[in-house]
Amino acid sequence: MQDFIFKTQKKCYALVKDWLNxxxxxxxxxxxxxxxxxxxxxxxxxxxxxxxxxxxxxxVLQYQFDNLSATDTSFSVDLSFGGVATTVxxxxxxxxxxIDPTTNFGFYFHPHTxxxxxxxxxxxxxxxxxx
Numbered sequence: 001m002q003d004f005i006f007k008t009q010k011k012c013y014a015l016v017k018d019w020l021n022x023x024x025x026x027x028x029x030x031x032x033x034x035x036x037x038x039x040x041x042x043x044x045x046x047x048x049x050x051x052x053x054x055x056x057x058x059x060v061l062q063y064q065f066d067n068l069s070a071t072d073t074s075f076s077v078d079l080s081f082g083g084v085a086t087t088v089x090x091x092x093x094x095x096x097x098x099i100d101p102t103t104n105f106g107f108y109f110h111p112h113t114x115x116x117x118x119x120x121x122x123x124x125x126x127x128x129x130x131x
Contacts, residue, residue, distance in 0.1 A: 012107050013092040017070040023061070024068035024077075032103065033062035037096040044089035049081050056096065059088065 023034065037058040040050055049057070059079065061068065066078040067087070076089045099106030 009109065012109070014072075016092065016095070016098055016107060017072065017075070019098075020068055020070040020075050024070070028062065030102070032100055033060055034098060034100055035060050035106075036090070036098045038090050038094045039096065040094075042091055043094055044076075044087070046081055046084060046086050048084075 028034070035058055037056065039056050040053050041055070045053075045057075059077075061077065064080065068077040069075065073093075074089055074091045076087055078085065078087050080086070095107075095109050097106060097108045
């Protein structure tokens with residue numbers, strides 16, 4: 001099952017890649033905009049932005065973005081944070097959601113950087129009914 005989920009997620013990343021490259025080449029239509037929520041560890045963002053959003057942030061692509069493009073593993077876009085121009089690079093594995101609210105279309109993911117709980121080893125004796 002895990003292998004099926006992994007393959008399905010990779011196919012969804014390919015669709016996201018095509019979608020972002022289409023937007024990067026042709027822009028957005030009408031009043032469309034994209035909301036992209038992602039986990040910030042592993043993403044390339046300015047340090048002052050990371051300090052404010054150490055775990056997760058959402059960017060909105062509507063009017064003020066440039067050079068949006070995607071590869072097989074990540075997307076990049078030029079944005080301005082507080083007047084500071086920067087290129088943001090986000091691995092697809094970090095994306096939690098990418099949505100166009102004007103069309104009710106989007107993808108939701110479970111990023112690889114989710115905190116995993118440590119397994120606890122307990123003795124079978126602890127589970128036995130003691131009389």
